Amino acid sequence: MNPLPLTPEFSPDVIQKQQEYTLSIAPIAYRWLKANQTVRYSAKDNLIEYSQGRLTIRNGEGNYKMIAQSVGVYEHKNQQWECINLPQNSPGLTQKDVERFTGSEMKDALRELEQKNNQSSQRRKGRRGR
Numbered sequence: 001m002n003p004l005p006l007t008p009e010f011s012p013d014v015i016q017k018q019q020e021y022t023l024s025i026a027p028i029a030y031r032w033l034k035a036n037q038t039v040r041y042s043a044k045d046n047l048i049e050y051s052q053g054r055l056t057i058r059n060g061e062g063n064y065k066m067i068a069q070s071v072g073v074y075e076h077k078n079q080q081w082e083c084i085n086l087p088q089n090s091p092g093l094t095q096k097d098v099e100r101f102t103g104s105e106m107k108d109a110l111r112e113l114e115q116k117n118n119q120s121s122q123r124r125k126g127r128r129g130r
Contacts, residue, residue: 014092018066019083021093025083026055026068026100028110033111045100055081057093064090065097 029048033041033055041048046065047058053070085093096126100106 013102015083017036018086018092020084021095021098022068022081023068024098025057025066025093027078028101028106029057029066030055030079030081031108031110033113035110035117037117054084059091065093 030050033039033048033050039050045060047062049056049058053064055068055070056064057066059065064086067086068081069084070079071082072080
């Protein structure tokens with residue numbers, strides 16, 4: 001008896017590409033959640049969620065584009081991520097997603113949010129010291 005053929009999203013080259021995309025996007029999506037001080041962020045095209053070491057991105061229809069598992073922390077306190085296979089018929093991440101998450105618009109917005117958070121954190125520390 002022949003095994004069932006793999007659906008396209010489970011072919012090794014697609015899985016490898018999803019891993020690459022996940023490694024690019026997951027750290028930025030996680031930083032975005034932290035900068036917004038939330039575990040769930042809904043945007044026009046994506047819903048980003050973090051729960052129990054798992055980071056997910058779903059599209060507007062609720063289909064998974066990414067599922068990443070935290071597999072440790074680098075020496076610079078950055079999460080390390082690993083791609084988890086998506087459910088069948090999930091759209092997965094695209095090059096456009098990578099460009100959106102790694103583009104200058106996202107980097108600028110993230111930097112601005114983190115600076116605001118650092119400034120308000122410094123002000124709180126200053127008030128406690130009085």
